[in-house]
Amino acid sequence: MNSSELKIYTHNLELFYGDAQALKNININIDEKKVTALIGPSGCGKSTFLKTLNRMNDLIPNVKITGDVYFDGLNVYKEYDIVELRKKVGMVFQKPNPFPMSVYDNVAYGPRIHGIKSKSKLDEIVEKSLVNSALWDEVKDRLKKNALGLSGGQQQRLCIARVLAVEPEVVLMDEPTSALDPISTLKIEDLMDQLKEKYTIVIVTHNMQQAGRISDKTAFFLHGEIVEYDFTEKIFSNPTDKRTEDYITGRFG
Amino acid sequence: MVARHFFDRGLEELHLELIKMGSMVEESIENSILALKKQDISLAKKVFKNDDIIDELERKIERICLNLIATQQPLAKDLRTISTALKIITDMERIADHSADISEITIRMANEKYIKPLIDLPKMAELAKNMVNKSIDAYIKQDVDLAQAVCDSDDDVDSLFSKITLELINLMKNNPETVEQAIDLMLIAKYLERMADHATNIGEWVVFNVTGEHEHLAKHIFMQGLDDAPEASDHD
Numbered sequence: 001m002n003s004s005e006l007k008i009y010t011h012n013l014e015l016f017y018g019d020a021q022a023l024k025n026i027n028i029n030i031d032e033k034k035v036t037a038l039i040g041p042s043g044c045g046k047s048t049f050l051k052t053l054n055r056m057n058d059l060i061p062n063v064k065i066t067g068d069v070y071f072d073g074l075n076v077y078k079e080y081d082i083v084e085l086r087k088k089v090g091m092v093f094q095k096p097n098p099f100p101m102s103v104y105d106n107v108a109y110g111p112r113i114h115g116i117k118s119k120s121k122l123d124e125i126v127e128k129s130l131v132n133s134a135l136w137d138e139v140k141d142r143l144k145k146n147a148l149g150l151s152g153g154q155q156q157r158l159c160i161a162r163v164l165a166v167e168p169e170v171v172l173m174d175e176p177t178s179a180l181d182p183i184s185t186l187k188i189e190d191l192m193d194q195l196k197e198k199y200t201i202v203i204v205t206h207n208m209q210q211a212g213r214i215s216d217k218t219a220f221f222l223h224g225e226i227v228e229y230d231f232t233e234k235i236f237s238n239p240t241d242k243r244t245e246d247y248i249t250g251r252f253g
Numbered sequence: 254m255v256a257r258h259f260f261d262r263g264l265e266e267l268h269l270e271l272i273k274m275g276s277m278v279e280e281s282i283e284n285s286i287l288a289l290k291k292q293d294i295s296l297a298k299k300v301f302k303n304d305d306i307i308d309e310l311e312r313k314i315e316r317i318c319l320n321l322i323a324t325q326q327p328l329a330k331d332l333r334t335i336s337t338a339l340k341i342i343t344d345m346e347r348i349a350d351h352s353a354d355i356s357e358i359t360i361r362m363a364n365e366k367y368i369k370p371l372i373d374l375p376k377m378a379e380l381a382k383n384m385v386n387k388s389i390d391a392y393i394k395q396d397v398d399l400a401q402a403v404c405d406s407d408d409d410v411d412s413l414f415s416k417i418t419l420e421l422i423n424l425m426k427n428n429p430e431t432v433e434q435a436i437d438l439m440l441i442a443k444y445l446e447r448m449a450d451h452a453t454n455i456g457e458w459v460v461f462n463v464t465g466e467h468e469h470l471a472k473h474i475f476m477q478g479l480d481d482a483p484e485a486s487d488h489d
Contacts, residue, residue, distance in 0.1 A: 209326055236328050238465030248328045250257050 007032040007170060007200040008053060013067035015048055015057065022048045024224045026067070035192055035201045037211035037232065040221030041247065046204045049221065050172050053202065054089035055082055071170070087114065090163035094175040096155030098147035098162075103130075103139050106147045106158055110166040125165050133161035134191050153184020160191065171195065173203040177210065189214050208248055212236045220244045260325045267317050267338055268393055274310040275389035277303060278345050279382050281352035282448065286378035289359045289441065290371055297356035297363075307349040311342045330462075337462040341392065344451040344458075348385060351444040358437045368424060368431040374438070377413045377445040380406060384452035391459045400463075403456035404470035410449035417442045 008030040015023040023045050030036050038046040051057045052069055055076060069076040076085060087110075098106050107126045116122060126143070130136040135157040139150070147158055156176060163171055173192075177185040192201055192214050205211050211218050212232060219229040220241075228235065228244045239245050281303045288296035318339045321327060327335050384403050391399035421435045421442075453471045461467040 208328060212328075237332065239329055245329050249331045250260070 005032050006030070008069065008071050008202075010052075010070070011068045013049075013052065013069060014065070015045075015052060016064040017060070018062045022224050023052070026226055028219060028226060028229060030200065030202060031217065032200050033196055033198070034216040035196050035203060035214050037215035037218045038202065038204045038221060039206070039208065039211050039218060039247075042206075044221040045224040046219075046221040047174055048224075050091075050174055050202060050204050052076075053170070053172055054086050054091060056091065058082070087166050088168050089170040089172060090166065090168035091172040091174070092156070092159050092163055092176045095179055096152055096159050098150070098155050098158050100146065100148055102144050103147045103150070103158060104143040107161050107165045110162060114166060126161075129161040129165040130158075132164050132195070133157045134187060134194075135161055151184070153180050153187060156180060156184065156188060157191065160188070164195075168199065170200045170202065173201065175204055175206060178206065185210070208236070220247060222247070260321065260327065260331065263317065263321045263325065264331075264334065267314065267321070267335075270310060270314050270317065271338060271342070271389060272393065274307060274314065274342065274345055275385060277307050277310065278349050278352075278385055281307065281349045282378055282382045282385065285352040285355040285359070286375050288356055290375060292359070292363045294360055294363050297359040300352050300356040304349050304353045307346060311346045314338060314342050333462045333465065337392065337458045340458050341388075341455045344454045345385070345389075348381075348448045348451045351448050354444050355441050358441055362434060362437060365434060368428075368434050368438075369420070373413050373417050373420075374441060374445065377410055377417075377442065377449075380410050380413070381445055381448040381452060384410075384449055385455070388452050388455035388459065391456060392462065395459070395463050397460050397463050400456040400459035401470060404453045407449050407453045407471040410446055414442055414446040 006029050010026050010028050013023055013026040014021065026049060038050060040046045048057065052065065053071070053076070057063050057065065065077065068078075071080070071085070071089065074080060099109060101109075104126055107129050108122045111122060111125050116125070127136065127140075130139060135154060138154060139158075147155065150158060156179075160171075160176075177188050180188065189210065192203070195201060196216075203211075203215065215232045217230065218232045218235040220227045220235065220239075220243075222243055228239055228241045230240070234240075235244060236248060239248065245251075281300050284296055284303070285300045287293070288300065318335050321335055322332075325331075384406050387399055387406075388403045390396070391403060418439065421439050424431045425435045450471075457467060457470050460470065
């Protein structure tokens with residue numbers, strides 16, 4: 001693999017919650033401008049792994065991390081300022097979590113923190129982010145209304161707009177559609193397909209069909225390890241490891 | 254083994270229907286060749302009836318497969334098992350069609366004295382029937398070796414076909430009055446040869462089901478004595 005296409009890679013990454021080991025010897029290359037899906041049963045370490053990529057685990061007490069995560073060739077834990085890192089590596093969570101403020105202010109929140117004050121510049125960022133998150137047409141007439149009045153699917157796309165507003169390079173998504181209805185889910189999935197032209201996307205999902213629909217590569221996690229990592233088509237049509245086969249066909253769980 | 258109750262029950266139903274369809278197809282082959290041998294019009298007509306039932310079974314199995322895909326979203330091996338079923342019922346249905354084709358000729362020739370004793374045609378039919386039987390068995394048991402054995406048998410059918418062809422050519426050369434019936438017998442031989450090809454296709458799908466690789470497994474033999482060109486591949 002050409003290293004210039006690698007956005008993120010890890011080297012012998014291990015993570016412990018106290019004495020409990022949550023990640024074991026993770027070595028994975030994540031391609032730039034592709035969608036990488038992480039699948040596996042609950043407690044297998046996929047969300048924990050996702051959070052190591054923008055250091056969301058830093059705040060959890062008793063966490064010990066060994067090994068390395070590299071983002072654009074630099075060590076995430078040693079060579080990045082955390083604010084700078086999180087600007088470049090944004091995250092969307094399972095439950096939509098808009099701030100209790102207007103639609104506009106939600107999207108402008110990040111850029112303001114990063115020092116943008118010009119009204120016209122902020123207007124431009126807000127519109128562009130909402131267009132890119134496929135929400136603009138639905139909210140352009142109510143930008144000043146409270147974001148909590150939006151539907152669940154709209155709220156989630158607003159959260160994606162909020163991430164896009166700070167112009168990240170990577171978007172991490174932790175089960176972004178598990179709380180949404182099928183139509184909203186499809187909108188988010190379509191969105192991911194468009195976003196990967198500009199962004200590298202890593203998504204945790206429990207929905208096999210979703211992983212199959214949207215991702216280029218899929219990693220199967222089990223007991224803190226990556227059992228199999230390959231092109232999504234391969235994983236879902238003819239996986240190499242029997243444990244992957246058993247999981248995706250529902251033979252254990 | 255959790256959470257697969259519905260899917261496994263669906264698979265079981267699918268397998269039962271496939272076995273049923275398989276044994277009806279075998280019966281069709283057997284009856285068509287028996288009717289030919291005995292010049293038995295009513296048995297030949299029974300093959301037509303059987304063909305309708307086989308068509309219905311094909312529809313039913315299609316429906317089971319589509320329902321399983323729609324409601325269970327099968328993946329990996331499960332997905333291959335369902336798509337394999339969808340593919341092999343087409344081959345099975347074609348085999349039954351060929352039995353009906355043979356019966357049609359049987360009825361047409363029912364009042365004629367045969368220009369030659371029928372020895373190799375029944376042999377071909379017996380081989381084709383066994384291939385169908387084994388290929389369905391291989392699917393149910395997911396047995397790659399058995400599936401490969403089916404594909405290997407295709408050679409025997411092909412050599413019988415060459416043999417019959419040569420024999421009929423000689424008959425026609427020596428006595429032009431035999432041409433009409435010889436052509437009919439030639440067609441029957443071709444239908445039987447096609448049946449074996451369809452059984453071979455089923456064998457290849459079974460191997461795909463198990464391994465995920467779809468390859469052509471039948472060896473192509475030369476038409477001995479006719480010319481040296483390899484026989485055109487009949488496997489789609």
